[in-house]
Amino acid sequence: MNFQQLRIIRETVRRNFNLTEAAQALLTSQSGVSKHIRDLEEELGLEIFVRRGKRLLGLTEPGQEVVAVAERILLESENMMLLSQQFSKRDTGTLSIATTHTQARYMLPEVIAKFKADFPDVRLVLHQASPKEIAAILLEGSTDLGIATDALEDNAGIITFPYHRWSHGVVVPKDHPLLTSNTLTLEAIADYPIITYDEGLTGRTRIDKAFERAGIEPDIAMSALDADVIKAYVELGLGVGIIASMAFNANRDHGLVLLNSSHLFEENVSSLAVRRGRFLRSYVYRFIELLAPEITEQRVRRAELGR
Amino acid sequence: MNFQQLRIIRETVRRNFNLTEAAQALLTSQSGVSKHIRDLEEELGLEIFVRRGKRLLGLTEPGQEVVAVAERILLESENMMLLSQQFSKRDTGTLSIATTHTQARYMLPEVIAKFKADFPDVRLVLHQASPKEIAAILLEGSTDLGIATDALEDNAGIITFPYHRWSHGVVVPKDHPLLTSNTLTLEAIADYPIITYDEGLTGRTRIDKAFERAGIEPDIAMSALDADVIKAYVELGLGVGIIASMAFNANRDHGLVLLNSSHLFEENVSSLAVRRGRFLRSYVYRFIELLAPEITEQRVRRAELGR
DNA sequence: TATCCTTACGGAATTCGTAAGCATG
DNA sequence: CATGCTTACGAATTCCGTAAGGATA
Numbered sequence: 121m122n123f124q125q126l127r128i129i130r131e132t133v134r135r136n137f138n139l140t141e142a143a144q145a146l147l148t149s150q151s152g153v154s155k156h157i158r159d160l161e162e163e164l165g166l167e168i169f170v171r172r173g174k175r176l177l178g179l180t181e182p183g184q185e186v187v188a189v190a191e192r193i194l195l196e197s198e199n200m201m202l203l204s205q206q207f208s209k210r211d212t213g214t215l216s217i218a219t220t221h222t223q224a225r226y227m228l229p230e231v232i233a234k235f236k237a238d239f240p241d242v243r244l245v246l247h248q249a250s251p252k253e254i255a256a257i258l259l260e261g262s263t264d265l266g267i268a269t270d271a272l273e274d275n276a277g278i279i280t281f282p283y284h285r286w287s288h289g290v291v292v293p294k295d296h297p298l299l300t301s302n303t304l305t306l307e308a309i310a311d312y313p314i315i316t317y318d319e320g321l322t323g324r325t326r327i328d329k330a331f332e333r334a335g336i337e338p339d340i341a342m343s344a345l346d347a348d349v350i351k352a353y354v355e356l357g358l359g360v361g362i363i364a365s366m367a368f369n370a371n372r373d374h375g376l377v378l379l380n381s382s383h384l385f386e387e388n389v390s391s392l393a394v395r396r397g398r399f400l401r402s403y404v405y406r407f408i409e410l411l412a413p414e415i416t417e418q419r420v421r422r423a424e425l426g427r
Numbered sequence: 428m429n430f431q432q433l434r435i436i437r438e439t440v441r442r443n444f445n446l447t448e449a450a451q452a453l454l455t456s457q458s459g460v461s462k463h464i465r466d467l468e469e470e471l472g473l474e475i476f477v478r479r480g481k482r483l484l485g486l487t488e489p490g491q492e493v494v495a496v497a498e499r500i501l502l503e504s505e506n507m508m509l510l511s512q513q514f515s516k517r518d519t520g521t522l523s524i525a526t527t528h529t530q531a532r533y534m535l536p537e538v539i540a541k542f543k544a545d546f547p548d549v550r551l552v553l554h555q556a557s558p559k560e561i562a563a564i565l566l567e568g569s570t571d572l573g574i575a576t577d578a579l580e581d582n583a584g585i586i587t588f589p590y591h592r593w594s595h596g597v598v599v600p601k602d603h604p605l606l607t608s609n610t611l612t613l614e615a616i617a618d619y620p621i622i623t624y625d626e627g628l629t630g631r632t633r634i635d636k637a638f639e640r641a642g643i644e645p646d647i648a649m650s651a652l653d654a655d656v657i658k659a660y661v662e663l664g665l666g667v668g669i670i671a672s673m674a675f676n677a678n679r680d681h682g683l684v685l686l687n688s689s690h691l692f693e694e695n696v697s698s699l700a701v702r703r704g705r706f707l708r709s710y711v712y713r714f715i716e717l718l719a720p721e722i723t724e725q726r727v728r729r730a731e732l733g734r
Numbered sequence: 735t736a737t738c739c740t741t742a743c744g745g746a747a748t749t750c751g752t753a754a755g756c757a758t759g
Numbered sequence: 760c761a762t763g764c765t766t767a768c769g770a771a772t773t774c775c776g777t778a779a780g781g782a783t784a
């Protein structure tokens with residue numbers, strides 16, 4: 121058993137049991153991949169993969185256990201590398217963050233600027249992705265931090281820390297009829313076509329839920345990945361926008377007005393997430409503390425232990 | 428980084444930084460050991476060991492972390508082997524138990540007989556050792572189960588399950604004056620030389636504590652590793668014996684009488700212990716259930732997770 | 735001086751990749 | 760017939776052990 125064999129079976133699972141792809145991902149030959157798998161199976165005295173003829177189809181029952189252990193070993197071996205860099209290159213390296221558009225665009229810039237000032241030699245990599253993808257990326261182990269609003273919970277391999285509460289706002293053009301009424305209601309909004317986020321993004325579930333509870337079926341005329349797109353179409357008069365209120369900037373969004381709608385939609389909570397068991401360089405903890413001072417290194421370490 | 432390098436640094440620590448011994452323990456050459464260490468240090472970009480000239484003296488600060496990660500990786504790699512055997516050779520293998528004389532001699536024989544009947548192809552290895560050594564052996568990872576009365580607690584790497592309560596008894600020759608009095612007291616016992624267990628063994632601490640609390644300084648004339656030795660000397664008239672009452676057998680110990688002394692000494696609890704994170708073959712769980720039916724596989728697995 | 739670690743070096747073993755062959759859908 | 764896995768084989772690399780050299784207590 122060696123590390124390469126373990127990397128290979130892990131990658132084979134990730135690549136849907138396609139050895140050719142796995143070999144490419146690991147920068148090696150597919151013949152070697154094939155041989156390594158057979159060698160490992162022989163050494164362990166069992167079949168890891170279910171085969172039909174020459175094709176691999178899935179994991180056998182023992183194979184699932186074997187891969188689970190392999191994942192743990194590889195996680196620790198990656199920790200070994202991170203750990204040694206922590207000592208040999210204290211404040212240089214890479215901070216990798218997976219996050220959504222909204223966070224990247226409206227929440228992180230300030231924090232990242234501060235961080236860059238403190239750690240000029242740390243390379244920053246932002247993976248922009250959906251909350252679901254963020255969870256997958258975190259588990260995969262190429263990323264230190266995930267930041268998003270939805271769907272990061274309920275995974276034993278991920279620890280989340282809520283760090284910011286925010287609410288949706290309604291944006292309309294400056295001359296919109298909604299501006300005349302005193303209090304904003306769901307019914308009033310639903311009189312117009314609505315433009316908001318795609319499903320699963322930036323609290324979209326809260327929006328749907330609010331209308332559903334009120335027994336109103338809104339006309340979602342368009343949905344988009346980010347507030348910039350939404351605002352552009354609202355400006356064109358295509359409908360009423362519902363966005364995260366932090367995405368509105370009175371100075372830049374001249375033609376638009378933001379209406380407070382915190383009484384209409386449930387509050388949203390943005391969370392920060394880390395892979396359980398992954399070693400974090402000290403600058404990762406510093407970044408977290410810049411983003412949310414109450415989430416201290418100690419608190420994160422504590423959470424790693426419990427469950 | 429490869430497994431051999433990790434094994435080498437782990438063994439080097441265990442062998443007190445003597446590379447020659449480490450090489451012998453790993454059945455390899457000491458030049459190879461030396462080279463592997465240097466290679467690993469170079470790859471990680473840091474020094475694992477503190478050196479004076481050519482001698483290794485201890486671990487550097489990063490070295491401690493590195494070794495800790497190495498231990499986790501190696502633990503999992505051993506799990507990989509155990510796990511695969513679990514599938515490839517279901518009911519054959521080795522059950523390794525570290526235990527004290529008292530347990531091995533008086534508690535385990537019945538259970539082992541039953542176990543052997545259920546699992547004729549499982550080789551049984553009993554490591555007889557002191558409670559302290561048992562903890563060390565468990566942590567070292569060569570043993571599935573530890574069974575003892577004292578000193579297995581307070582180690583995060585070990586999980587203990589109390590499984591049996593017992594008390595000490597006093598053994599005297601058939602014609603001993605103590606047999607005439609009605610109720611046995613510590614004072615009465617202390618009138619005679621006492622023969623009992625060595626320090627740290629089989630509840631000896633409870634015996635000492637009882638006398639200390641009563642303000643009595645007993646004359647411990649002899650101490651031994653096991654009750655058989657103690658009984659032999661009591662039979663010779665050298666003193667009063669204090670032993671685990673399970674170690675007395677009316678049929679075999681003709682010349683002796685056992686006096687109940689459960690009111691004099693604190694009750695003892697024997698525990699069963701496993702290494703946290705070590706994979707246990709299913710027959711290990713079956714053995715545990717034979718020994719103590721209330722300690723189910725499920726309960727052990729639960730305890731592995733919490734802390 | 736006896737013990738212990740490092741370095742050098744040659745041989746053994748392992749690993750890797752190309753290429754050809756074969757199976758699958 | 761295009762994609763994907765296995766096997767064969769030679770090349771490259773890594774690993775290992777002997778032996779000699781040098782440091783340490």
